[in-house]
Amino acid sequence: xxxxxxxxxxLVRRRGQEARLRCSPMKGHSHxxxxxxxxxxxxxxxxxxxxxxIIDESGMPKERFSAExxxxxxxxxxxxxxxxxxxxxxFCASSPLGAEQYFGPGTRLTVT
Amino acid sequence: DQQVKQNSPxxxxxxxxxxxxxxxxxxxxxxxxxxxxxYPAEGPTFLISISSIKDKNEDxxxxxxxxxxxxxxxxxxxxxxxxxxxxYFCAAxxxxYGQNFVFGPGTRLSVLP
Numbered sequence: 001x002x003x004x005x006x007x008x009x010x011l012v013r014r015r016g017q018e019a020r021l022r023c024s025p026m027k028g029h030s031h032x033x034x035x036x037x038x039x040x041x042x043x044x045x046x047x048x049x050x051x052x053x054i055i056d057e058s059g060m061p062k063e064r065f066s067a068e069x070x071x072x073x074x075x076x077x078x079x080x081x082x083x084x085x086x087x088x089x090x091f092c093a094s095s096p097l098g099a100e101q102y103f104g105p106g107t108r109l110t111v112t
Numbered sequence: 113d114q115q116v117k118q119n120s121p122x123x124x125x126x127x128x129x130x131x132x133x134x135x136x137x138x139x140x141x142x143x144x145x146x147x148x149x150x151y152p153a154e155g156p157t158f159l160i161s162i163s164s165i166k167d168k169n170e171d172x173x174x175x176x177x178x179x180x181x182x183x184x185x186x187x188x189x190x191x192x193x194x195x196x197x198x199x200y201f202c203a204a205x206x207x208x209y210g211q212n213f214v215f216g217p218g219t220r221l222s223v224l225p
Contacts, residue, residue, distance in 0.1 A: 004155070035215070042118075042201060042217035043156070056212050091155050100146055101213065103155030 002027070004094050004104035005074075012110045013082045021077040021107045025094030031055075032075045033093045033101060034067055043091060049075060082111045115139045116204050118216035125223050131189040133219050135202030138183065142204040146213070147176060147187045150199045159200075160187070192223045 005024040013019050025032050030051055035043040048056040049069035060067065064082075069075040079086055089108050093101035117136045125131045135145075143164040148156035162169040162176045162185065169176050175188045189196055202216040 006155075033213075043203075043215040045212055045214065048212060058212070093155075100158045100161055102158065103148075105153070105155045 004029075004092060004102050006090075006092050006104035006107050008107060009105060010108050010110070012112060014112055015083055016081050019079040019082050019086070019109055019111075021079075021090050021092075021109070023075040023077070023092030023094075023104055025075070025092075026102055029094035029096055029102070031095045031097060032069050033095075034075075034077050035091045035093065037089045037091065037106075039088070046077075079109075082109075084111050087111045114217070115142075116202055116214045116216040118200075118202055118219045120219050121217070122220040122222070125192045125221065127194055127223055127225050128191045131187075131192045131196065131221055131223065133187040133189075133200050133202075133221065135185045135187075135216055136183060137185075137204050139204070139206065139214075140183065141206040142214075144205050145176070145178065145185050146203045147174075148201045148203060148215075149196075150201060150218070156201055189221075192221075194223050194225050197221055197223045 007022050032049045034046040037043050045059040047060050047067045064080045066078045087110050089106045091106045093103045095101045115138050146161040147159040149159050150156040160171050160174045160176050162178050167178050178185045199218040199220045201218045203213040205213045
């Protein structure tokens with residue numbers, strides 16, 4: 001019973017490129033959350049999705065960031081035209097409804 | 113404006129003694145609280161939770177206490193072990209926020225042998 005999977009674990013992008021982060025939830029979990037952790041800071045909520053629906057995106061920056069959780073396949077967090085300030089660890093979590101969230105190992109994005 | 117605060121960035125405790133990690137919140141709508149433990153280069157791992165209808169929840173060496181009037185919760189680990197050395201995050205949510213958890217900044221616990 002695999003846990004939450006995230007790939008890649010490390011991603012290096014030059015300024016202006018696109019970053020795509022993938023998250024496969026635990027089997028049976030239909031709720032996915034994305035969090036960002038900046039250096040020396042706690043986890044900041046970004047977006048909450050169910051299959052094919054964005055439920056809460058109140059933590060997403062207004063521009064360049066988007067997320068999806070299609071009917072088939074992993075959830076994707078997409079960052080267009082990355083800037084140095086996007087460098088962070090991005091964590092995905094999944095849960096069944098109304099329960100604690102299980103986190104993936106994270107993707108460490110470095111923008112050079 | 114931090115809704116969930118963990119005012120101690122770090123804490124050192126001797127092996128075998130009690131570790132007490134504190135968390136304060138400002139939003140009175142929060143009614144469900146969790147503690148997560150995080151090792152370097154790994155995702156946070158769920159430890160223990162408590163809902164606002166309780167003031168204490170215990171699971172093995174871990175106990176969480178909730179003081180609603182003070183908007184304060186604490187995690188007690190006893191006895192502390194070197195493997196408990198990690199960053200501990202407090203998280204809170206409100207029913208009407210769905211499952212949007214607000215995390216504190218974390219406290220780094222070091223258990224010294």
